[in-house]
Amino acid sequence: SYKKPEVAEQFKALKPDLQVMAFVTLFVPEEFLNIPTYGSIQYHPSLLPAYRGASAINWPIIKGEKETGLSIFWPDNGLDTGAVLLQKKTPISDKDTLGTVYFDRLFPMGVEAMLESVDLVKAGKAPRIKQDESKATYEGRCGPDNARIDWGKPWEQIDRLIRGCNPAPGAWATINGVKLKIFDATPMPAKDPKGIAGKIGEVVAIDGDGFTVVCADGRFKVTRVQADGPKVSAAEFASTSKLATGTRFA
Known part of the structure; x- marks a missing residue:
């Protein structure tokens, strides 16, 4: 658990520059996120603030959206609420499935976007764009x-x-x-x-x-x-x- 003090101490001992969170299923407290010199960045498979939560790929298809995408953002104590670093968009066709959207596009796009984000952080040019809460949506897990x-x-x-x-x-x-x-x-x-x-x-x-x-x-x-x-x-x-x-x- 990231809430255990000994875990935080072990992480601090590594003296990390940046924490890259590509797939997150556990809550990571803000104190832990702030340990690296340049903080932490996280991947999310939607165009935040839309479709926050665990099933961000399912719901845009189910609800008939024509476009989705991914966000690299600076996580905080909220659920996918942190400032956005960058976003990438992709269309949703009337033949797309969760599998095609993720494996064919959002996954490879996400790898490239994360590498681009790390370069921006390294260059001191990574933005922190506040999310518009008036446009935020959260649908819950699609089970x-x-x-x-x-x-x-x-x-x-x-x-x-x-x-x-x-x-x-x-x-x-x-x-x-x-x-x-x-x-x-x-x-x-x-x-x-x-x-x-x-x-x-x-x-x-x-x-x-x-x-x-x-x-x-x-x-x-x-x-x-x-x-x-x-x-x-x-x-x-x-x-x-x-x-x-x-x-x-x-």
Whole structure:
């Protein structure tokens, strides 16, 4: 724990110039942050002050944002409230998942941004831009309770939820008493929602590519899922679980 005096003393003995915090899951008190000569800098995967907190990549996708990014900031005793050193932006496409946004962009961008930040600190040119509290948002952790699919919602909301929870925590729904996580599903919006055949949450087709489920204003072709074991194709799940058309998600 960073709150233990002996830990702080051990850190002081190193005579650090700068503490670089790339991935932080524990609270670090301000007294500890101030031990290095030039303080501490931290990576956060959102454009602060928006989306403070532990699930800063999930929520922008789920809420339909068109852009996100990363911040390198000077942490303090608040939750992602410290002054900003620099930020980088990246668009969110209608195909992006949590995985693509992070692994393809925010992670490599973050490495470059952290190196750039260290150089700025070293050169004595690192800014401290105060966050605008009037624009601050905090959504909390995106967990299983947030990831349940309501097939009665519009297709756009369901699509964003599935993508924003892929790979974690995994958007899910229950069918035949089985909690089924859905990772890949293609939306098929209806031209006329009133003309959709089938009931909300009903499996209306099964083929070699997966199965099709009805939502409020269209359908989804589900292609990759996970029940109790590893991720499998939706077609394999349908076969092994003997899924039949007409079955409805609970």
